Amino acid sequence: INTIGVLTSGGDAPGMNAAIRAVVREALSKGKKVKGIKRGYAGLLNEEIIDMDEHSVSDIISRGGTILQTARCLEFKQPEVQQKGAEICKKHGIDGIVVIGGDGSFQGAQKLANHGINTIGVPGTIDLDIACTDYTIGFDTAINTAMEAIDKVRDTSTSHDRCSVIEVMGRGAGYIAMWCGIANGAEEILIPEKYDHDEAALIERIKENRKKGKQHYIIINAEGIGDSQGLAKRIEAATGMESRATILGHMQRGGSPSCKDRMYASIMGAYAVDILCEGKSNRVVAHADGKFCDFDIDEALAMTKSVSEYEYEIAKNLV
Numbered sequence: 001i002n003t004i005g006v007l008t009s010g011g012d013a014p015g016m017n018a019a020i021r022a023v024v025r026e027a028l029s030k031g032k033k034v035k036g037i038k039r040g041y042a043g044l045l046n047e048e049i050i051d052m053d054e055h056s057v058s059d060i061i062s063r064g065g066t067i068l069q070t071a072r073c074l075e076f077k078q079p080e081v082q083q084k085g086a087e088i089c090k091k092h093g094i095d096g097i098v099v100i101g102g103d104g105s106f107q108g109a110q111k112l113a114n115h116g117i118n119t120i121g122v123p124g125t126i127d128l129d130i131a132c133t134d135y136t137i138g139f140d141t142a143i144n145t146a147m148e149a150i151d152k153v154r155d156t157s158t159s160h161d162r163c164s165v166i167e168v169m170g171r172g173a174g175y176i177a178m179w180c181g182i183a184n185g186a187e188e189i190l191i192p193e194k195y196d197h198d199e200a201a202l203i204e205r206i207k208e209n210r211k212k213g214k215q216h217y218i219i220i221n222a223e224g225i226g227d228s229q230g231l232a233k234r235i236e237a238a239t240g241m242e243s244r245a246t247i248l249g250h251m252q253r254g255g256s257p258s259c260k261d262r263m264y265a266s267i268m269g270a271y272a273v274d275i276l277c278e279g280k281s282n283r284v285v286a287h288a289d290g291k292f293c294d295f296d297i298d299e300a301l302a303m304t305k306s307v308s309e310y311e312y313e314i315a316k317n318l319v
């Protein structure tokens with residue numbers, strides 16, 4: 001490997017900059033050249049490729065977002081477009097590439113590997129929905145951002161005896177909702193993996209709770225269920241309790257990364273360069289069983305995981 005390319009793809013996540021910085025500095029320390037590819041696979045196809053030196057990544061470890069920017073590029077699902085992507089890498093002398101993103105981005109990485117570009121994925125998503133790893137870059141920051149916001153909503157809900165439906169991100173996965181649900185002491189945690197859509201039972205629980213004298217009712221609703229406004233309206237109509245929906249939205253993706261996200265993203269970025277230099281390709285970096293490791297991308301994409309049954313059951317006992 002002589003020249004390593006790095007790109008961020010899919011949704012951005014706090015800590016991606018720390019990973020980019022680590023890729024650049026680890027590669028330079030091993031005498032490699034580094035090129036930054038802007039806007040994910042879209043930027044690759046447009047040849048938005050820049051040379052990176054140690055100063056290109058100065059002062060970014062504490063910043064949210066991604067200095068390389070990111071994009072969704074649907075045409076990269078087409079085989080002829082993937083081949084063109086690989087040819088562009090070769091044209092720019094890029095013989096190894098680090099793709100920071102989620103499962104979708106890893107599928108693109110897998111295709112580049114099939115076309116002879118050595119490729120390593122680094123898990124970057126606030127959603128934690130990558131099966132081979134118990135850690136993804138950005139999740140820790142996102143749950144802390146959401147937790148602090150939910151605390152604030154909770155204060156005002158208590159003052160007004162309100163029911164609050166608070167929607168958190170996570171796409172099809174309920175990890176952010178589960179963590180915040182427990183950390184914020186929510187009365188309900190609605191996650192796509194578990195929710196039975198029995199709204200009559202939910203409303204009954206709210207009425208019971210009211211009788212017990214609780215001053216608020218906090219419902220953490222996952223993005224994968226959605227319809228928070230509708231749910232709040234139906235609760236108000238059925239219980240008479242003033243109900244409001246708060247959709248936290250993109251604030252959960254921004255902000256200065258937490259210490260854990262900076263630290264893990266740094267190690268994962270450097271790890272990706274290390275295994276590229278060992279000649280590995282079509283691998284994804286992970287954190288599992290208490291240590292950093294890597295998996296074959298094909299195997300990683302075939303794995304599944306779900307929220308912890310035990311944690312979900314415990315959460316119900318703690319309200």
Ligand code: ADP
Pocket residue numbers: 009010011041042071072073074075076077078101102103104105106107108109111125
């Ligand atoms: P994430 O990487 O966070 O899962 P997406 O699912 O949006 O986000 O995927 C990011 C990008 O990865 C897509 O816009 C596309 O460019 C590329 N991608 C997704 N799926 C595939 C696929 N099956 N083959 C090739 N590239 C893909």
